Amino acid sequence: MKEFVKLVIDGKELTLPVIEGSEGEKAIDIRSLRQETGYITFDPGFGNSGTCRSTITYMDGEKGILRYRGVPIEQLAEQSTFVETAFLLIAGHLPSREELTRTSVYLNDFSPLHENMKAFYQNYPPKAHPMGILSAMVNAMRSFYPELLDIEEDMNKTYLRLISKIRTMSAMAYRISLGEKVVYPRPDLCYCANFLNMMFDGVVVPYRIDDDMVRALNVFWILHADHEQNCSTTAVRVVGSGKVNIYSAISAGISALWGPLHGGANQAVVNMLEEIHKDGMTVKECISKAKDPNDPFRLYGFGHRVYKTHDPRAKIMKKMCDILLAKTKRKDPLLDIVQKLEETALNDSYFKEKNLYPNVDFYSGIVLRAMGIPTNMFTVMFAIGRLPGWIAQWKEDVADPEMRISRPRQVYTGNQLQEYIPVDDRG
Numbered sequence: 001m002k003e004f005v006k007l008v009i010d011g012k013e014l015t016l017p018v019i020e021g022s023e024g025e026k027a028i029d030i031r032s033l034r035q036e037t038g039y040i041t042f043d044p045g046f047g048n049s050g051t052c053r054s055t056i057t058y059m060d061g062e063k064g065i066l067r068y069r070g071v072p073i074e075q076l077a078e079q080s081t082f083v084e085t086a087f088l089l090i091a092g093h094l095p096s097r098e099e100l101t102r103t104s105v106y107l108n109d110f111s112p113l114h115e116n117m118k119a120f121y122q123n124y125p126p127k128a129h130p131m132g133i134l135s136a137m138v139n140a141m142r143s144f145y146p147e148l149l150d151i152e153e154d155m156n157k158t159y160l161r162l163i164s165k166i167r168t169m170s171a172m173a174y175r176i177s178l179g180e181k182v183v184y185p186r187p188d189l190c191y192c193a194n195f196l197n198m199m200f201d202g203v204v205v206p207y208r209i210d211d212d213m214v215r216a217l218n219v220f221w222i223l224h225a226d227h228e229q230n231c232s233t234t235a236v237r238v239v240g241s242g243k244v245n246i247y248s249a250i251s252a253g254i255s256a257l258w259g260p261l262h263g264g265a266n267q268a269v270v271n272m273l274e275e276i277h278k279d280g281m282t283v284k285e286c287i288s289k290a291k292d293p294n295d296p297f298r299l300y301g302f303g304h305r306v307y308k309t310h311d312p313r314a315k316i317m318k319k320m321c322d323i324l325l326a327k328t329k330r331k332d333p334l335l336d337i338v339q340k341l342e343e344t345a346l347n348d349s350y351f352k353e354k355n356l357y358p359n360v361d362f363y364s365g366i367v368l369r370a371m372g373i374p375t376n377m378f379t380v381m382f383a384i385g386r387l388p389g390w391i392a393q394w395k396e397d398v399a400d401p402e403m404r405i406s407r408p409r410q411v412y413t414g415n416q417l418q419e420y421i422p423v424d425d426r427g
């Protein structure tokens, strides 16, 4: 039975329909509000605004639930691979054996980069941040691969071409930043093993593919693959709503992810931990800085717009730290600090009252360090993982008959009418 709400504005009663999701979430459909009343809603940061209907990812922030196409993240992390999860997000169902094999063949076929793209890297400033390089390179794909752009039956190839090449581009950025020769993808290696090999082969000695590391990288990217309407996904949808090509929309998502409040938090967490480790700050000082309303410092890796309890991904990431550090027989001094920070914050009334818990970024840096990934590549690792989610969300947006070009309104608080004053009369 359709539900409605009533709104009384300036004595006039307005009936607005209620939309209900498959998990019982309810939304007031305000699409007729301005036309009927002249009023708009006001919601900076969209904390209370639904921008679309979506069938891709379900999150329950109060219960700490995360599911991709209905499948719980815990089961995917336990039993799936990143390529299979990418297929699930984009196609909407788990692949058959035949679909999985065909996907892997395409990912291998598409993994080399256009030789002329290497010139970009050579001419970038040597200390350029790899996220800036990645955003530019993905945008450049529009120019290098125009042929498979908007032809529907080839769009799956375009998606796989993006997923395959983002991995090669990222490893290439790292190798060139070291002045090391570029390692090309190997057809005999799976997606994650190929990435690790392209990153580390021959930097000192031939890279030995380690199954536990490959498994850990699959899980890391599964945990990052999608997260409904987060900042970078919203950027992809907003940019895509103007009907620009997919590469430019994804490039906008990479740029949005870079910020320390979003995907850049994983790098900010390790910078924060290293500051504490170098005695630049104690755990106690770090916590009080984070609580100080006059200090812009945040406890990076803590808090979330949706999760008001533990981020289910952080729990899995935390377990991975212990497994990988035991495996590599490494003692990461930052692990002791991050655990002390978590324990102190979780027992602090400020964090408890504001429902601030560790998010996906809190432990991910420790996991990446155990894999040998350098800090400035952390957010690139997040971007590679999130790409299937961005593609799935872009695909859903462009196909959604309800969607229009994104064009929010505003409440104007500037000058009222002012006559123009010629410069000589301005005093």
Ligand code: SDX
Pocket: 045, 226, 227, 229, 230, 231, 260, 261, 262, 263, 265, 290, 291, 297, 298, 299, 300, 301, 302, 303, 304, 305, 306, 354, 356, 359, 360, 361
């Ligand atoms: C990701 O959206 C997603 O799904 C994102 C993501 C994904 O997978 O795509 O999950 C990935 O981006 C995770 C978040 C990574 N960012 C960080 O770890 C940066 C630190 N966290 C905060 O900046 C903050 O918690 C955000 C950005 C994550 C959420 O910001 P909100 O929802 O706008 O919350 P807010 O800033 O309004 O905070 C509410 C209150 C404020 O205090 P009051 O003004 O009410 O007094 O909580 C405080 C904030 O000051 N607060 C923090 C804090 N996070 C919130 N205080 C100290 N340290 C923090 N980390």
